[in-house]
Amino acid sequence: MKMIKIKKIGKVKGECIAPPDKSISQRAVMISALSNAEVRVDNFLDCDDCRRAISAFRSMGIKIILKRNGAQGATLFVRGKGLKGLKKAKKDIYIGNSGTTMRLITGILAAQDFRSVLSADPSLSVRPMKRITEPLRAMGALIKARKKAKEEYPPLIINGRNLKSISYRMPVTSAQVKSCILLAGLFSRGTTRVKEQIKTRDHTERMLMLFKASISVCGLTVSIKQSKELVSPKKMFVPGDISSAAFFIIAATLLSGSRLKVKKVGLNPTRIYLLKILKRMGANIEILKNGANLKAFEPYADIQVFGAPLKSTTIKEDEVAYCIDELPILCVAACFAKGKTKIIGAGELRVKETDRIYSMVNNLRKMGADIENLGNDLMINGTGRLCGAEVESFGDHRTAMSMVIAGLMASGQTTVKNTSCINKSFPEFMETLKNIAELT
Numbered sequence: 001m002k003m004i005k006i007k008k009i010g011k012v013k014g015e016c017i018a019p020p021d022k023s024i025s026q027r028a029v030m031i032s033a034l035s036n037a038e039v040r041v042d043n044f045l046d047c048d049d050c051r052r053a054i055s056a057f058r059s060m061g062i063k064i065i066l067k068r069n070g071a072q073g074a075t076l077f078v079r080g081k082g083l084k085g086l087k088k089a090k091k092d093i094y095i096g097n098s099g100t101t102m103r104l105i106t107g108i109l110a111a112q113d114f115r116s117v118l119s120a121d122p123s124l125s126v127r128p129m130k131r132i133t134e135p136l137r138a139m140g141a142l143i144k145a146r147k148k149a150k151e152e153y154p155p156l157i158i159n160g161r162n163l164k165s166i167s168y169r170m171p172v173t174s175a176q177v178k179s180c181i182l183l184a185g186l187f188s189r190g191t192t193r194v195k196e197q198i199k200t201r202d203h204t205e206r207m208l209m210l211f212k213a214s215i216s217v218c219g220l221t222v223s224i225k226q227s228k229e230l231v232s233p234k235k236m237f238v239p240g241d242i243s244s245a246a247f248f249i250i251a252a253t254l255l256s257g258s259r260l261k262v263k264k265v266g267l268n269p270t271r272i273y274l275l276k277i278l279k280r281m282g283a284n285i286e287i288l289k290n291g292a293n294l295k296a297f298e299p300y301a302d303i304q305v306f307g308a309p310l311k312s313t314t315i316k317e318d319e320v321a322y323c324i325d326e327l328p329i330l331c332v333a334a335c336f337a338k339g340k341t342k343i344i345g346a347g348e349l350r351v352k353e354t355d356r357i358y359s360m361v362n363n364l365r366k367m368g369a370d371i372e373n374l375g376n377d378l379m380i381n382g383t384g385r386l387c388g389a390e391v392e393s394f395g396d397h398r399t400a401m402s403m404v405i406a407g408l409m410a411s412g413q414t415t416v417k418n419t420s421c422i423n424k425s426f427p428e429f430m431e432t433l434k435n436i437a438e439l440t
Contacts, residue, residue, distance in 0.1 A: 004400075004416045004430065006407035007388070011307065012252045012436045015261035018240025019432075020045035020073055022425050024203050024266070024298060025238050026100050027179070028076065029053040030108065031207050033062045034186070035080030037232035043264070044076040044238055048424045049098040056095065056105055061087035080232055083186060088114035092155070097121045097353060097424060100176055102154060103132050104204075107180035110141035111187030112160035120154040123353055123395055129153055131172050132180045139163040139184055139192075165190035165226070173197055173321040173348065178222065179204035185224040186213060195221045198321055201270040203298070210236065210297045239266035239293075239300030243325040244426045246274055247401050248436065250333045252305040253283045254409055260305045260436060261288075267299045273322035275303075277315060277330065281337055284308040310337035312382055317345025324348055328402040331360045334380035335369045336409065347376035353421070354394040363391040363403050367410055388412030397424040404433070 025045040030053060032039035044050070046068060054064050054076075063079040086108075095102045095118055102118060106129075109116045119125075130152040133143045142159040145152035165188045168181055178194050182204055185192030198220070205222055208215045210233050214225035245262045252260035267287070275285055284306040293300050310333060315323070320343070323330065327349060334341035349356040361373045366389040370381035388410045393400035400419045407414030422429050 002418070002420045004404055004419045006404055006414050006416070007412070008410060009255065009408050009437045009439050011255040011258040011438050012248065012260050013258060013438050014436050015263060016248060016432050016436050017263045018242070018245040018265045019426050019428065020238045021241035021266050021298070022047060022049055023100060023201065023241070024207070025050045026053045026098070027104070027203055027207050028236065028238065029057060029064070029078060030104055030183070031211055031230065032078035032080055032232070033057045033086070034083050034108070035211055035230040035232040036082055037080055037234075039078045039080060039232050040235040041076040041078065042235065042237045043073040045241070046074040047427055048096060049101065052096045052098040053101045056093045056101060059089040059093055061085070080230070082229060083227065086112055089116060092117040092119045095120045095124065095154070097124050099124055099127055103129070103176040103180050104183060106132055106143070106156060106158060107136065107183035109158045109160055110136050110139070110143065110184050111163050114160055116158045116160070118154060118156045118158065125154045127153070128351055129156060131174060131177050135166065135168050135177070135181050136184055138166050138168070139188055141184070163188040165192040167193040167195070169195045170197055173200060175200035175204070182208065182215070182222060182224050186227050188226055191223050191225045193221055193223045198318055199270060200321055201268065203268065206268075206297050237296060239296070239298050240264040241425070242266050242271050242274060245303070246326045246329050247405050247429070248432070249278070249285070249303065249305050250329050251405050251408055253278065253308055253310065254333060254336050256307045258305070258307040262303045262305065264300050265303050267294065267301055270322070273319065274326040274330070277313060277319075277323060278333070281310040281313050281333070282308055283310065312337045312339030312341040314342040315344065320344070320346050320348065325398060328356055328360050328398045329405060331364060331371070331378065331380060332402050332406045335364060335371070335382055335386060335406070336384055337382040339382060341380045341382065343378040345376055346378060350376070353396040354399065356396060356399060359392070359394040359396060359399040360402065363399070364406065366391055367406060367414070386410035388414040390415045390417065393418045393421055395421050397421045397426065401426065401429055408437070
């Protein structure tokens with residue numbers, strides 16, 4: 001297993017390009033495949049998760065060409081075959097470790113006129129799927145899953161059939177569940193409505209609007225009507241992923257004297273809560289606005305970050321959903337913030353690629369952090385120091401990258417084990433870090 005050894009550095013300086021957004025890239029594959037013509041996707045993220053989505057749709061007869069454009073970003077060409085243009089795969093569709101692909105594609109396959117089997121790697125095979133199978137069955141879907149206790153898990157056996165619309169109140173806060181139901185709603189008689197407890201990331205809604213689907217948003221309710229076709233926009237641009245940029249934004253904040261520009265960062269309003277939290281902690285972050293980029297279907301801009309002392313904060317339960325992917329690296333930031341930082345009601349972290357509450361508490365304690373886990377809450381006393389240690393990724397890309405950043409601030413050497421999982425979302429992570437790191 002690949003391991004990364006890292007030592008304390010002085011600061012980060014210069015500029016880097018945020019890697020393309022993984023959530024948007026995966027949705028671009030799926031929705032383009034259902035459109036009525038070819039779609040060119042610029043600045044597409046070439047990573048393990050996105051390749052799983054590509055492989056799944058290629059196996060169902062969709063022509064997809066991926067062209068690399070240097071170190072970061074790629075161009076994807078997808079020849080859409082329409083809402084009913086998919087063909088039965090010749091064998092089981094292997095999703096690997098991509099939870100987004102698994103949950104979203106299930107909504108599409110539930111409405112096809114063929115049988116599909118979705119299989120996964122050991123990690124994804126223990127992530128809960130009842131949150132999507134229940135509403136899809138209410139729409140008339142025939143889905144079998146592996147059952148354990150009262151939960152359901154992959155593999156999923158989907159016998160596609162005609163679906164009916166539903167009005168569904170979300171019992172969990174999950175953009176993946178919402179997106180699954182909306183994609184099924186494309187094929188369902190009538191109007192499907194999904195009401196959220198709090199608004200989650202809206203990449204699916206924005207992209208469906210770009211493809212001229214009959215979709216509308218009113219407060220916390222998203223409505224979608226059965227569609228005859230999705231109209232190709234011909235081309236789209238995927239902005240940078242703020243969840244991946246977060247590692248460098250926080251590194252620049254924590255290291256005194258740093259000055260870093262992160263280019264082309266996505267500023268979707270449902271994704272930038274990280275910046276709000278960091279600013280109330282005292283971070284010095286400036287958004288370099290560009291009118292044209294901010295008017296794109298997914299707005300983006302450059303971000304400039306300067307080193308600054310941080311103070312503690314409380315991230316309340318109703319805020320957690322807005323920064324769920326950034327919570328691991330925020331735990332690292334909290335170790336250097338003056339006072340006690342509280343993260344309340346972060347239970348959703350337990351059903352990611354690993355139990356991220358456990359992984360971060362276990363690792364940071366090894367490095368000398370004053371961190372406590374009470375149920376689904378985290379309490380972190382900012383001591384302003386960490387010590388190098390041997391830590392584990394637990395097979396989770398965000399845990400691995402968070403611990404690398406922690407190592408930049410720690411005395412001595414930090415070894416992060418089993419880091420090949422970083423390829424899931426950010427294959428160029430270490431290369432990017434080396435380009436901006438300045439040694440002590």
